Amino acid sequence: MDNKKLVVLTGDRPTGPLHLGHYVGSLQQRVTLQDECTQYVMVADLQAMTDNVDNPEKVRNNVLEVMFDYLAVGIDPKKTTFCIQSLIPQIAELTILYLNLVTVSRLSRNPTVKTEIQHKGYGESVTAGFLMYPVHQAADITCVKANLVPVGQDQLPMVEQTNEVVRSFNRIYQKEVLVEVKGMVSAVPRLPGIDGKSKMSKSLGNAIFLSDSADEVSKKVMQMYTDPNHIRIEDPGTVEGNTVFTYLDIFDPNKEEVTVLKEQYRRGGLGDVKIKRRLIEVLNTFLDPIRARRQEFAKDPQAVMKILLNGTDRTREVAAKTMEEARTAMKLIYE
Amino acid sequence: MDNKKLVVLTGDRPTGPLHLGHYVGSLQQRVTLQDECTQYVMVADLQAMTDNVDNPEKVRNNVLEVMFDYLAVGIDPKKTTFCIQSLIPQIAELTILYLNLVTVSRLSRNPTVKTEIQHKGYGESVTAGFLMYPVHQAADITCVKANLVPVGQDQLPMVEQTNEVVRSFNRIYQKEVLVEVKGMVSAVPRLPGIDGKSKMSKSLGNAIFLSDSADEVSKKVMQMYTDPNHIRIEDPGTVEGNTVFTYLDIFDPNKEEVTVLKEQYRRGGLGDVKIKRRLIEVLNTFLDPIRARRQEFAKDPQAVMKILLNGTDRTREVAAKTMEEARTAMKLIYE
Numbered sequence: 001m002d003n004k005k006l007v008v009l010t011g012d013r014p015t016g017p018l019h020l021g022h023y024v025g026s027l028q029q030r031v032t033l034q035d036e037c038t039q040y041v042m043v044a045d046l047q048a049m050t051d052n053v054d055n056p057e058k059v060r061n062n063v064l065e066v067m068f069d070y071l072a073v074g075i076d077p078k079k080t081t082f083c084i085q086s087l088i089p090q091i092a093e094l095t096i097l098y099l100n101l102v103t104v105s106r107l108s109r110n111p112t113v114k115t116e117i118q119h120k121g122y123g124e125s126v127t128a129g130f131l132m133y134p135v136h137q138a139a140d141i142t143c144v145k146a147n148l149v150p151v152g153q154d155q156l157p158m159v160e161q162t163n164e165v166v167r168s169f170n171r172i173y174q175k176e177v178l179v180e181v182k183g184m185v186s187a188v189p190r191l192p193g194i195d196g197k198s199k200m201s202k203s204l205g206n207a208i209f210l211s212d213s214a215d216e217v218s219k220k221v222m223q224m225y226t227d228p229n230h231i232r233i234e235d236p237g238t239v240e241g242n243t244v245f246t247y248l249d250i251f252d253p254n255k256e257e258v259t260v261l262k263e264q265y266r267r268g269g270l271g272d273v274k275i276k277r278r279l280i281e282v283l284n285t286f287l288d289p290i291r292a293r294r295q296e297f298a299k300d301p302q303a304v305m306k307i308l309l310n311g312t313d314r315t316r317e318v319a320a321k322t323m324e325e326a327r328t329a330m331k332l333i334y335e
Numbered sequence: 336m337d338n339k340k341l342v343v344l345t346g347d348r349p350t351g352p353l354h355l356g357h358y359v360g361s362l363q364q365r366v367t368l369q370d371e372c373t374q375y376v377m378v379a380d381l382q383a384m385t386d387n388v389d390n391p392e393k394v395r396n397n398v399l400e401v402m403f404d405y406l407a408v409g410i411d412p413k414k415t416t417f418c419i420q421s422l423i424p425q426i427a428e429l430t431i432l433y434l435n436l437v438t439v440s441r442l443s444r445n446p447t448v449k450t451e452i453q454h455k456g457y458g459e460s461v462t463a464g465f466l467m468y469p470v471h472q473a474a475d476i477t478c479v480k481a482n483l484v485p486v487g488q489d490q491l492p493m494v495e496q497t498n499e500v501v502r503s504f505n506r507i508y509q510k511e512v513l514v515e516v517k518g519m520v521s522a523v524p525r526l527p528g529i530d531g532k533s534k535m536s537k538s539l540g541n542a543i544f545l546s547d548s549a550d551e552v553s554k555k556v557m558q559m560y561t562d563p564n565h566i567r568i569e570d571p572g573t574v575e576g577n578t579v580f581t582y583l584d585i586f587d588p589n590k591e592e593v594t595v596l597k598e599q600y601r602r603g604g605l606g607d608v609k610i611k612r613r614l615i616e617v618l619n620t621f622l623d624p625i626r627a628r629r630q631e632f633a634k635d636p637q638a639v640m641k642i643l644l645n646g647t648d649r650t651r652e653v654a655a656k657t658m659e660e661a662r663t664a665m666k667l668i669y670e
Binding site (some may be wrong): 030045046049050053054056057059084086087089090092093095096099100101102103104105107124125126127128129130131132136137172176245249305308309327330331332333334335 | 380383384385388389391392394395398419421424425428430431432434435437438439440442459460461462463464465466467470471494507508522560640643644651662664665667669670
């Protein structure tokens, strides 16, 4: 496929600052994709509202935090269009149209939503907004006619839900208005949290944030999960599932030295503190320029807001065109 | 209550021309209300889409038919603001916010929606759009801060649903942005169809339309349900539940003569054809000026569309103000 024809939409719920898991899982990919595709990065404030209905201020405040993170890691407003979901009314308008194309039982069977409802313990109290957020997401994606969305394996059902809407709409209104989207599943395995759990996550309290100071990084690495059976330095240790080595594999540019360290650790004679000190240095070397850029951007929040609002204006224009095409296909034109 | 402070929202799904049942149940009331309140009449094209997803053209075409009916019965664009739902994006935007305030199980328990789902035989195939249309309706009502909606008894649960949204929103965001609404239940009993069934309805094929010709009215009245036991003219007949008399009670301006006719019918000696001929005359006398005005308006559909679009512009301004207040209360302001 001609890459110039690729339109990518990605984004995050602005519920907290971004962490190394975001970097490995999506941010670094966005830095690459912006050179190859038309890329939209959406700050999904309304989607964040689905489970922060009592706390819009948290969502609002994290919009800029997330933007600082984006800019700090090198997502470039000259190459990427940033936008804020709640300022694009066409997303809401398309959602209303799409809700007629999706049954409630189909939404209830969506595996991603089902799992989330279980995890959050919503049960009978699940809100309409939460149940139908995949439809809202379909509107996010289709309003800019994105044909590629980077996703985790667990989000593939969301892509399928979007494509069902796309196919229904185009079939019923007999026009190829909406564009099917391909989920690009990341080859990178998920970064575990510092507790060794499968997923780094703010809510699990096991995250290293891009905005953490060198000291915070140091403290967190020192608490990091290693090999619980590696008690004395001279004991042989296990490298697999040892979070420090997982991180070194990803962040340490000197792969040869990591290989040597692994052998030594397996044999015995290499202490956890030593490898943790190395990881602290590696992470801080990696994070230093990100932190520096982040501080620069954070000095002028107005300028960053302007970047977001300018991108939102451009996105709204594209979305308005899509909405107009949808209306025309449906012959719901009044003039 | 000071009537000038009353803001009324009413409307119809544009799925067909309006009939005598609409006139008796709501249109004549709107003609009165427009002198007493700020009145919005919404052509609910998106709500019509919830069960006409395959047939937007039907919806689109009936928008003007409904407008002709409105204007013909005397709803006056100088006194009433007409608007078209799909051209007010704030309704969609508010709906998205409100969906987070309503649980799926609450929507599933809404008696009006439950009954409709049963009647339409949707079962498991009910769409998300259909289930959540009460929330969409809450956005219709609240976007213009209506505090009065004329409803049938069976629609009171919709009013309650709206007020639940209003109370939740104002409580959570600690500001009286939204306005509670009162359902004004019509004292007028429902006009039965010509088959004597409880409700006149296009889909039941028992309706006399405001746009029916004198001949059509004549034919329909001649088929009208009377007293099935009143076989010969000289037989005593029953007036109660006799559709012809129900209509005469409503439409015949000469109440005394109707009383005399009822007595005669009860005694025996008054034929169905005779009372039907009287009703035909009464209805055509009533409908003649409506038909004449309707024809006038139908000659210039562009002018009628302009009335609708001008009203929509005014409504959109009011809705934009409400949306801005909602954003401000939620502190979801970006600038």
